[in-house]
Amino acid sequence: METAGNLILLRMVIAVVLIVAFVFLNALVMGYLERKLSARIQRRPGLMEVGPHGILQLLIDGFKLIGKQLIIPKDADRFLFRLAPLLSFVPVVLPLMVIPFSPKLQGRDFDIGLIFILAISSLNVMAILMAGWSSNNKYSLFGAMRSVAQNISYEIPMLLSLLAVILMTNTFSMQGIVQAQNKIWFFLVQPIAFLIYIVASFAETNRAPFDLPEAESELTAGYHTEYSGMGFSLFMLAEYANMFVVCSIATTLFLGGWRGIPLPFGEYSNAIWFLIKAYGLMIFMIWVRWTYPRTRFDQLMNFCWKYLIPFALVNLLVTAVLVKLL
Amino acid sequence: MRNSGYFKDLYVGGKSLIIGLGVTLKTCFLPQVTVHYPREKLEITPNYRGHVELVKDPETGESRCIVCGMCARACPSGCFTVKGEKKEGEKKKTLTVFRLDFTKCSLCGTCVETCPKGAIRYSMDYNIAGFTREEFHYDLIKRLEEKG
Numbered sequence: 001m002e003t004a005g006n007l008i009l010l011r012m013v014i015a016v017v018l019i020v021a022f023v024f025l026n027a028l029v030m031g032y033l034e035r036k037l038s039a040r041i042q043r044r045p046g047l048m049e050v051g052p053h054g055i056l057q058l059l060i061d062g063f064k065l066i067g068k069q070l071i072i073p074k075d076a077d078r079f080l081f082r083l084a085p086l087l088s089f090v091p092v093v094l095p096l097m098v099i100p101f102s103p104k105l106q107g108r109d110f111d112i113g114l115i116f117i118l119a120i121s122s123l124n125v126m127a128i129l130m131a132g133w134s135s136n137n138k139y140s141l142f143g144a145m146r147s148v149a150q151n152i153s154y155e156i157p158m159l160l161s162l163l164a165v166i167l168m169t170n171t172f173s174m175q176g177i178v179q180a181q182n183k184i185w186f187f188l189v190q191p192i193a194f195l196i197y198i199v200a201s202f203a204e205t206n207r208a209p210f211d212l213p214e215a216e217s218e219l220t221a222g223y224h225t226e227y228s229g230m231g232f233s234l235f236m237l238a239e240y241a242n243m244f245v246v247c248s249i250a251t252t253l254f255l256g257g258w259r260g261i262p263l264p265f266g267e268y269s270n271a272i273w274f275l276i277k278a279y280g281l282m283i284f285m286i287w288v289r290w291t292y293p294r295t296r297f298d299q300l301m302n303f304c305w306k307y308l309i310p311f312a313l314v315n316l317l318v319t320a321v322l323v324k325l326l
Numbered sequence: 327m328r329n330s331g332y333f334k335d336l337y338v339g340g341k342s343l344i345i346g347l348g349v350t351l352k353t354c355f356l357p358q359v360t361v362h363y364p365r366e367k368l369e370i371t372p373n374y375r376g377h378v379e380l381v382k383d384p385e386t387g388e389s390r391c392i393v394c395g396m397c398a399r400a401c402p403s404g405c406f407t408v409k410g411e412k413k414e415g416e417k418k419k420t421l422t423v424f425r426l427d428f429t430k431c432s433l434c435g436t437c438v439e440t441c442p443k444g445a446i447r448y449s450m451d452y453n454i455a456g457f458t459r460e461e462f463h464y465d466l467i468k469r470l471e472e473k474g
Contacts, residue, residue: 041350044360291350292343307336 012097015107019096027240031058034286041290068229073136076226080134085227085234088127092241094120099248100174102258102270113174114166114249118159121204121245124238125151131235132223143222146212146297153304154203154210160312161193161200164319165253178257187254192315194254196308198281201246203300205239208289212297247281248274255281376449377428378437380470389470390445393419397437397446403430406437421467428462 032047032055039046047054072078095117097107110116125148132144166172168189169180187194203210214222224235251257251274260273295303361368378397383390393410405427410419438446456462 037354040354043353043356043358045358045362048362287347287350291346306332 012107015097016093019093019107022096023093023237023241023244026244027237028058028062030240030243030282031061031236033283034289037283037286038290041287062233065229065233070231071226071228073226076136077134080130081226082231084127084131084134085231085238087130088124088238089234089241091120091123091127092238092245095245096241096248098174099245100178100252100257101274102268103175104267105271106175109173109175112172114162114172114177114253117245117249118162121242122151122155124242127238128223131227135223135226137226139219140223140225143214143219143225146219147206147223150203150206150210150212150300153301154200154308157196157304157308157312158200158204160309160316161190161196162249162253164190164193164312164316167316167319167323174252174257177253178259181256181259185254185256185259190254190315190319192311193319194250196312196315197250197254200304200308201250202285202288203304205242205246205285207239207243207285209292209295210300211289211294212300243282243285244278247278247285250281251277370450370452374448374450374452375433375435376451377426377431377433377454377464378446378466379449379473380424380466381445381447382470389421389424389467390443391421391424392443392445393421394442396440396442400436400440402434402436403432405431424466426464426466428464429459 035057036046036053047057050057050060072081098110098113098116100106100109128147128151129144132140132142132147135141165177165186168186169177171177171180202208206212206214212222214224219225224232227235255277258270258274260270260276263269263272380389380391382388391408391410393408395408398404398406398408407423407425407427408421409423410421412419435448438448454462
């Protein structure tokens with residue numbers, strides 16, 4: 001009993017270390033992809049200077065950010081100001097514990113895996129509000145308020161669309177949901193839920209066309225205006241990690257998780273399929289970002305309350321009836 | 327918004343979003359239009375108007391300028407300093423000083439148009455930068471010797 005507990009603890013420690021490493025790696029890869037793809041869409045070369053095709057640029061940027069002076073504005077709430085970046089970082093790292101990369105590669109498979117992810121990741125809103133409020137800056141506060149309003153509004157259609165899938169699988173366990181898709185991937189059965197989830201996830205991660213918190217022409221940079229150096233980069237890391245979390249939930253719930261053509265070490269190497277699907281979705285997010293203009297705030301709210309929530313509710317109702325009948 | 331427009335907005339909006347994605351996907355595979363500047367350079371058009379420079383006369387190998395001072399008089403901002411002297415046994419004046427204060431120049435080109443001998447023209451220099459204002463006070467005679 002004692003050794004079993006120790007083994008579990010050891011497994012958790014290793015998982016946490018790997019996950020934090022993965023979060024940093026993910027930010028490097030995504031930063032590079034984002035800048036390169038945006039360049040392609042605008043028909044320019046993008047990063048070219050550091051290393052072949054600029055692949056070392058993000059590494060150098062990281063060193064630069066570490067070397068920067070940390071500035072705390074006068075009259076800012078120093079404790080909350082320092083705490084906010086860390087607090088925004090934790091809720092995007094913890095959900096990665098329960099994400100099923102492959103049948104074996106998973107920190108821990110909870111029975112309430114999905115609820116755990118959603119509960120933890122909604123803490124992010126608090127970090128944003130703290131960052132905006134403690135900066136003692138009107139723009140930051142406005143940015144934070146917008147961000148919070150948007151995150152809370154879009155959480156509803158997101159949860160409703162996920163609930164439609166949960167009604168079909170009858171489990172909250174992430175592995176269980178992947179197992180339930182051995183016949184058909186759920187985006188074929190639940191196309192409306194998938195669409196609503198994707199749209200809501202754009203808003204949840206504060207990405208274009210819903211990147212109102214960082215509308216630089218009106219609010220300079222939104223809630224992280226006053227942050228410099230690593231404080232700022234923790235917010236950026238959190239944004240990219242949050243994108244990964246959101247995309248891997250979509251992969252797990254709608255795109256069959258780690259399922260794909262069988263590979264030699266299936267229980268481990270199926271993670272390749274998972275990563276291909278998740279990064280495919282993330283590339284789609286970048287593609288969308290460089291296509292659409294930013295929405296106005298009333299349009300944003302109208303879209304959520306007039307379209308997404310009613311459609312999600314109807315979809316949920318239809319799913320419930322069908323599950324009961326079939 | 328009236329109820330009648332509800333589904334129409336959804337349809338029209340959704341369609342336009344998909345068309346938008348198509349547009350960016352297409353540009354993704356088109357060739358780049360940006361030039362890697364310091365390494366490659368574009369041909370500049372012969373109509374380019376840089377700061378003025380003196381023209382070398384191919385016969386004499388010297389400047390064509392006859393020190394009439396028309397350019398200095400025509401210049402609305404007074405950029406030019408033109409001086410010459412009459413040497414012993416020569417009919418014409420010789421150019422001794424021809425300076426351009428490029429900080430004041432508005433590139434109107436009146437000097438080039440009024441010059442009776444076609445002794446000044448626009449240079450093709452676009453790559454000019456400096457740390458002090460004095461770096462843009464050009465001695466065009468020296469420049470002609472260096473370039474020619």
